[in-house]
Amino acid sequence: MDTVKAKNFIIIVLLLMDGILLALFAADSVRAGTAESAALTGAIEVLNESGISVSESIDFSHGAMSVYSTARDEQLERQHVTALMGESEYSDQGGSIITYSAVDGGGEATFRGVGGIQVQLMDWSPGEDFDAEAAAREMAADLGIEVLTGNGTAQVNVNENGRGTVVLFCAHEGVLIINCRLIFTFDEPSIIIEGTRPLDTVVSGTAVDVLDAPTVLMRFLEHIRELGQVCSQISSADIAYYFTATAAGDGTLQPVWRISTDTGTFYLNAVTGAAEENIA
Amino acid sequence: MSRRERTARPGVRKSVINAVQNLAIILLAILGVGLSAASGLLPVDDLLSGLRSRAETDETDEGYTAAASPFCIVITPQDGAHCAVMYNGAELAETYSRFSSTLGEALGSSRDVAAVSENEWRSALSGRGVYFDFYNDFLLSTYSIWLGTTMTGEASGHTARRICLALEDGEVALYYVRARAGDGQYYYRCATALPPDALAALLESAMPNGAEFNFERTESFAGVDPYFVLTEGTPEIYSASSYNSLPELGENMAMSAFGMNSYLAQNYPEADGTVVWVDGESTLRLGTDGSLHYSSRQPESGEEPRLGPAAAIEFGRSIVEATLGQVSGDAELQLTYIWFDEGTEEEPGTESYLLRFSYVLNGLPVELAGGQNAAEIRFVGSTVYYAEMLFRSFTRGNSLENVLPSEMAAAIAESRGGGEPRLSYIEEPEGVAVNWPVK
Numbered sequence: 001m002d003t004v005k006a007k008n009f010i011i012i013v014l015l016l017m018d019g020i021l022l023a024l025f026a027a028d029s030v031r032a033g034t035a036e037s038a039a040l041t042g043a044i045e046v047l048n049e050s051g052i053s054v055s056e057s058i059d060f061s062h063g064a065m066s067v068y069s070t071a072r073d074e075q076l077e078r079q080h081v082t083a084l085m086g087e088s089e090y091s092d093q094g095g096s097i098i099t100y101s102a103v104d105g106g107g108e109a110t111f112r113g114v115g116g117i118q119v120q121l122m123d124w125s126p127g128e129d130f131d132a133e134a135a136a137r138e139m140a141a142d143l144g145i146e147v148l149t150g151n152g153t154a155q156v157n158v159n160e161n162g163r164g165t166v167v168l169f170c171a172h173e174g175v176l177i178i179n180c181r182l183i184f185t186f187d188e189p190s191i192i193i194e195g196t197r198p199l200d201t202v203v204s205g206t207a208v209d210v211l212d213a214p215t216v217l218m219r220f221l222e223h224i225r226e227l228g229q230v231c232s233q234i235s236s237a238d239i240a241y242y243f244t245a246t247a248a249g250d251g252t253l254q255p256v257w258r259i260s261t262d263t264g265t266f267y268l269n270a271v272t273g274a275a276e277e278n279i280a
Numbered sequence: 281m282s283r284r285e286r287t288a289r290p291g292v293r294k295s296v297i298n299a300v301q302n303l304a305i306i307l308l309a310i311l312g313v314g315l316s317a318a319s320g321l322l323p324v325d326d327l328l329s330g331l332r333s334r335a336e337t338d339e340t341d342e343g344y345t346a347a348a349s350p351f352c353i354v355i356t357p358q359d360g361a362h363c364a365v366m367y368n369g370a371e372l373a374e375t376y377s378r379f380s381s382t383l384g385e386a387l388g389s390s391r392d393v394a395a396v397s398e399n400e401w402r403s404a405l406s407g408r409g410v411y412f413d414f415y416n417d418f419l420l421s422t423y424s425i426w427l428g429t430t431m432t433g434e435a436s437g438h439t440a441r442r443i444c445l446a447l448e449d450g451e452v453a454l455y456y457v458r459a460r461a462g463d464g465q466y467y468y469r470c471a472t473a474l475p476p477d478a479l480a481a482l483l484e485s486a487m488p489n490g491a492e493f494n495f496e497r498t499e500s501f502a503g504v505d506p507y508f509v510l511t512e513g514t515p516e517i518y519s520a521s522s523y524n525s526l527p528e529l530g531e532n533m534a535m536s537a538f539g540m541n542s543y544l545a546q547n548y549p550e551a552d553g554t555v556v557w558v559d560g561e562s563t564l565r566l567g568t569d570g571s572l573h574y575s576s577r578q579p580e581s582g583e584e585p586r587l588g589p590a591a592a593i594e595f596g597r598s599i600v601e602a603t604l605g606q607v608s609g610d611a612e613l614q615l616t617y618i619w620f621d622e623g624t625e626e627e628p629g630t631e632s633y634l635l636r637f638s639y640v641l642n643g644l645p646v647e648l649a650g651g652q653n654a655a656e657i658r659f660v661g662s663t664v665y666y667a668e669m670l671f672r673s674f675t676r677g678n679s680l681e682n683v684l685p686s687e688m689a690a691a692i693a694e695s696r697g698g699g700e701p702r703l704s705y706i707e708e709p710e711g712v713a714v715n716w717p718v719k
Binding site: 003004010022246 | 308
């Protein structure tokens with residue numbers, strides 16, 4: 001019985017302690033939210049004073065972000081090529097460049113360790129009710145490449161004869177990878193696929209604390225002042241990934257803030273705030 | 281109900297209560313820890329990052345770190361219109377990071393090597409493409425290993441300091457100058473499997489900045505290296521200072537780098553202030569001027585497994601990084617020379633490597649007093665038997681130096697008989713100056 005009473009006492013103490021901690025946490029959260037909101041308002045005011053307006057529709061919220069290491073998996077790559085164009089012969093060109101030639105002569109594909117991809121499929125015709133975007137998405141799926149889904153996430157420029165291009169934007173867990181895209185060119189009798197993929201597998205992911213919105217806005221202001229550039233409005237700001245890779249087939253997905261203005265798009269490393277330039 | 285059942289029921293009830301209480305305590309404790317962490321009362325982030333960093337250091341990196349990088353990159357987006365990136369460490373690093381994987385792919389996929397004329401080499405330099413000048417010769421296979429690929433074929437055994445990727449006739453060709461060729465064939469071309477669009481896309485971002493090679497001038501500077509790059513205007517070079525950084529490394533670290541046991545080593549001072557440490561057959565002399573001399577017995581034939589060039593460079597680089605690299609300040613160390621002594625018929629077991637490293641500050645080479653190297657290391661297998669180092673820490677200043685424009689430097693070199701002017705930091709007794717010594 002004494003044991004029971006002792007445990008009851010412990011439970012009551014823990015309940016009290018957890019209650020206090022919960023109250024502290026709630027107060028902290030409210031305070032942090034208020035401070036963040038005030039900081040964002042202040043940052044927007046500073047930008048306004050510098051002649052730059054910030055669109056009210058911008059939502060600076062984002063999910064948890066990580067820096068991912070990706071790698072090439074040649075076995076997986078062969079499976080994807082087979083899914084796309086059937087059995088193929090493999091030829092290692094050196095420099096992590098591999099060429100696949102369809103056994104039936106139906107196509108040829110080149111995959112590079114840095115993520116580059118070029119595919120040519122032969123003997124194609126659009127057929128009735130041809131949906132270029134759907135066809136492109138199906139081919140991307142065959143290649144094992146995640147692309148943005150939903151309305152407005154593809155650039156379609158195809159005429160009624162089925163000729164034209166479709167551009168799909170690569171993504172990781174639903175987040176855009178800014179420098180990875182696939183361009184499908186439909187030109188009977190061939191389809192050409194060109195672009196960059198973020199490699200085949202995610203090897204590891206390290207959670208990172210990304211810069212908050214006020215800090216990003218101030219870094220942006222500092223950056224355009226250094227460049228001597230001019231802009232009058234920030235129309236959107238969101239977080240995306242930026243892909244880099246070595247010739248060995250080791251890639252990295254790094255979070256970046258993408259800031260769109262009336263004079264161009266700017267990219268800031270989401271962890272360090274450093275400007276990322278020369279992003280194609 | 282039997283007596284047994286009556287006594288059993290309170291026991292079961294007590295067990296249930298006990299279990300519920302235990303569960304409640306555990307859950308409340310976990311909740312408490314979670315709320316403490318969320319409130320910042322517990323340094324969970326520090327603990328996790330510590331565990332994470334320990335895990336990361338446990339994962340050994342089996343790749344090779346590049347021991348050298350280019351001092352000059354010339355991007356040619358259009359025929360005859362160059363964008364030279366030189367004399368700025370940050371710009372060189374950023375530009376090289378954009379082109380390095382492409383260079384690696386080109387080296388790794390190179391084939392059909394053939395000697396070409398100097399005119400063909402010059403045509404490649406002037407046409408669309410990108411040119412790299414590492415200032416020092418290295419094996420092409422070593423470059424490819426640094427860039428994450430492997431190189432096979434005849435060209436892998438060639439050395440070069442000047443490499444060009446040229447876009448021509450719908451393909452990317454690899455050109456290089458094999459200065460050490462003994463047969464008079466200096467200029468080479470290889471085909472590559474690199475898609476031309478891949479290189480073309482990288483070239484587009486470069487804005488021509490008026491740079492030109494000496495040979496492209498209407499009146500080139502006679503006697504001056506034809507591939508000396510003349511840039512517009514005056515290079516913006518910041519001042520620098522240096523000091524003896526050997527005391528910052530410390531004797532124990534120095535001994536540890538060469539496998540000496542600091543607990544067992546004996547020491548004595550010399551008249552000039554040099555401290556000599558002796559541990560068995562190893563001797564380490566630490567001078568008051570920042571000099572370090574190490575000597576030990578050279579291993580006998582068969583004692584040590586032979587290292588390939590890339591592995592030897594990585595070994596030497598790691599020693600230099602563990603010593604000079606720890607206290608070099610704003611400067612970094614780069615490999616400038618590698619030589620493999622295959623031994624002689626009389627002494628076949630004397631195979632050894634000789635590596636030399638120099639300081640590089642903000643994209644410029646640093647010349648030390650007396651033409652000394654920052655480090656010279658000789659080793660057999662993984663055993664160093666001789667090393668000479670000069671410890672300096674360099675600090676980049678905030679003021680700009682008065683530097684001659686490249687055209688004036690070339691004119692002066694021409695008047696003095698030619699050569700290759702090379703903008704460098706020069707350590708002098710009065711401090712660190714900037715000048716154009718001629719090579």
